[in-house]
Amino acid sequence: LAQYGVPLVGVAKKQKNHQADRFIIEYRELSGMHITYSSDVREMFKMIKEGWLIGLIMDQDPSLRDGIILDFFGRKTNCVTGPATLARFQNAPIFPGQIRHRPDGGHHITIFPPVYVEKTKNKQEDIRRTMQQLVDILEQQIRNYPEDWFWLHDRWKSVREIGMD
Known part of the structure; x- marks a missing residue:
């Protein structure tokens, strides 16, 4: 971009x-x-x-102190909150995106419709709801194009540490 x-x-x-x-x-x-x-x-x-x-890259396992537990591929996992937190504070849209490899060696970038963070009196729930929506988009794209998800660290490490897996 x-x-x-x-x-x-x-x-x-x-x-x-x-x-x-x-x-x-x-x-x-x-x-x-x-x-x-x-x-x-x-x-x-x-x-x-x-x-x-x-x-922002959102398929990371943050510290338990900084993350939020959400559903990802039918399992609880610790997720970042940064995209929803920044967007809520700045009244900014979130544009989820994905980069896929093309057969010719190039890349195809898809930008999805904007996601807006609802701003109610319950800030934590606004962030949780928005991040679950973003995680659902990520999960669907991984299901559609699993060959394009290259990941180097243990996605479920912190939930295993607290016995949630």
């Missing part, structure tokens, strides 16, 4: 190794993205107001 001129912020986790971190950031910036660390929420708020899109 950034290569096509979309003002896109990639959100990264800071690596412990400084050289590895620098390499990853520089590589991502080559595509035209602005990179910010996941800890810099103020920068994300500022950039949303300036019209930037924030790119």
Whole structure:
């Protein structure tokens, strides 16, 4: 998206190794993205107001302190809350997307209709409901194109640690 001129912020986790971190950031910036660390929420708020899109990966297993337990492939799993939290706070839409490999070696990007976070008096329920909707979209895309979901870490680790699996 950034290569096509979309003002896109990639959100990264800071690596412990400084050289590895620098390499990853520089590589991502080559595509035209602005990179910010996941800890810099103020920068994300500022950039949303300036019209930037924030790119968040949501198939991660966050810490139990930071996550929310949702249904994913018929199992309870710990999910991030960032997309719904940011969108609710900024009154911004969430545009789920997927990148698929094409047979010719290229990629096809699909951007789905916007998801809006309802803003009721129950902030946690608004976030839970929206994140479940996003997780359902992710699950359906994985079911449709399992060959395009490449995942390197244990998706159900934290729920196993608390005996929910």
